[in-house]
Amino acid sequence: MSSSTFFGVAELSYFLAMATYISYIAFRKNAIGVTATAITVFGFLNQSIAFIIRWVDSYHFWVESTPASAFIESLLRSAPLRNLYESLIFFVWSLILIHLIIEFIYKNRTLGAFVLPVAALALAFIDVSGVSTEIQPLIPALQSNWLLFHVLLSFLGYAAFGVSFGAAVAYLVMVTESRLEKSYIFWSIIVGVFMVVLIAMGFDYLSLSTMQRGELLQSYFLKATFRSASGSVVAVSWVISIAFIFVIWRFGLGLKRVLSALSITPNMLDDITYKSIAIGFPLFTIGGLIMGAIWANSAWGKYWTWDPKETWSLITWFVYALYLHARFVAGWRGKRVAILAVIGFVAVIFTYLGVNLVLSGLHSYGG
């Protein structure tokens, strides 16, 4: 079977797992929670197989075009972490991995309802953004031993940040008391925007015919709603979205009650947020910034050029540095640091996707 078959199974599993985790917190039946974990593990195994098959395929592809290269070199050059598609997939894989580890350590399944949607967002984006799924030849700039380690560590860092985001949002949900509280308004807007984007991508996907899905060359991201050619569709999308976010704000306190009935505590969530950042921060600094700088110096002759990608990763780094110092040196606790953790991941998303979609620069391979 091909890599894409296994990946398709994994993708379906993750969407199903997301729904199951959400039902678990809604109905609080242990059996549902166990099912959610089982589906996630099943998806993860499938994706791992898909990843290995793709690596093997890429290896053969590489060896065919460059028969002279040695085994280790070929293996490094063919690691499936070379473009936006492959990096998004690896992001999802790392996110699920870290999620499963945390679920195992803390013996608590609640967080799935907050982390799986992040994975779903990335998966939906793969489907509608028209990223190429083909195994492509490696362009000269990427032919470096740094590629594997730079991307690997950066994305493990991103995934850890993704988990901290889920935990921080859940934390805010649990500790805010009134609809007029700033932290409450903050989380309801963040959750609202994420859900709107996820649903909008669902519309993108549904409005594409099966044939179009297969050979999407250009981004169809939000083309069915906010970026539609028809002005009235755009207007309606905005109105509905704002109404939707309003509804979340209006009824969000219900979510707090649902979470409070579960075994998870705000302290646990705060701890998970911190621990994920404590893993993500060094990985991202070493893999993303340091290795990136060393590689840039050997490829372009300058370790730092204030390229938008570099600058945004620095901004992300500043936000998480702020989180760590606010917590340990300035003694900030609770909502304020949780908000920083959420902002940090928004910066990650912008570093990762926003820069490639909106801004231009040297680092235009995707991811």
Next chain:
Amino acid sequence: MENKEKKDVFDIIWDFFSSVKLAVVILISLSLTSIIGTIVEQRADQATNIALLAKFFGDSMAPTVYNIFVKLGFMDMYHSWWFVGLLVLFSINLTVCSLDRFPKTLRLVQTPMKPQGENAIKNLPVKKELSVRSGQTTAKDEVLNSFRSSRYRVFEATGGNAVQLYSQKGKYTRFGVYVVHLSILLIFVGAIIGARLGFRGFLNLPEGDSYSYIYTSDGRTIPLGFTIHCNWYDTIYYKDTNTPQEFHSELVITEGGREILKKVVEVNDPLKYRGITFYQSSYGMIPDAVGEFIIQVTAKGGQEKTLRLFPGETFEISGEDFRGTIVNFSPALTRDSRTGALTTFSDNMINPAVAIEFDRAGEGKSTGWILKRIPETGNLPDGARIRFLDYWGVEYTGLQVSKDPGVGFIYLACILMTIGLYACFFMSHKKIWVNIGPDPSGEKGHTKISVGGTASKNRLAFEKELEKILAKASRSIEERSKK
């Protein structure tokens, strides 16, 4: 009150710069202002950014806004006085904060561990207790061995009828954060040295040409002190595609007419000489250049010869009864999918082809294309071969040239930061006290072991480690008491 009056100017400045509040403000300011430079294209030409601003402010306002932005330094903001000022403030804050806290950490690390009372041990965040059926000495020995095999240096103290073992590990990890801060300062040092003493420039070096100076990006001319020569430039494509696999060129360094160094540079593999590095970064065609066709001919008997021919020149192959003339060249030959005619699809040498006119005695003239990327196109029916190797002298290699004496500091900073972060986040300072004394329950032949400890990070892992060490000790004690 008295203290407040004694505060001199120095104290006030010190307090200002050592405040965490300032650090928070600086980090937020750096993040927010950095965003500007990712939206407004830096060091771009005026028209690009006016067009961008017109999207936000309208056509009529855009030039005014542009002028304001220029005055604010937004068009080259990472080098503007205020952004550099923020970075200076950031490094002062970082230095003062670190110096402010360092003595406390140093004391913490230098103060030797002291034995603790039994009650104090019970109040530590991590604690374990167990009772073993053995004498005190046996118990002590085995606990000692178990800690030692986990690489703890154990100290011993006796008090009353109990003995206490204590040990710590990883106290130097407390310095991790200072190492990270130092590495950030080193990056600034490296960056300043690079900006003051280094340069960055570009060199479009035509095939067969030599240069002994380069132009920097800010328009200065810098003599290299040696000569750099380009033997050739070439793009390799992946088989059957127009996707480049490698851009590379052969460079030669000469000094006083003597060849010093020869290297094929490619992306990710530059040439370095006397602190100046040449990076393969682009390529292109020299306008209106006339080059030489490098053609390799092989006669039927296997006799090989390489020819360098100008357009219009004629050649012969021994044993063949024709004269070949170079009559045409295409940098990127393709067959039009609709008309079937041969056309050129790019100005770059993506699929170079040479047209040779064969003048055979008695048979008249015929023309054929020979493609560089498809050598078989040069196979003649009788076994002789013509290979089109290169159209030489029409391309230039685009080299990024840079000298950065500060880069050593950057690498050092990278290593220090990695070590510092590792110590900060993946290691912890662990302290353990073990009190070994008679079991208060009074059971004869029993010894009570009470353990207490602290860890600066990751208490969970520390607890597991302690449990493992104690389990090992109690197993050994049991084995010994059986004997």
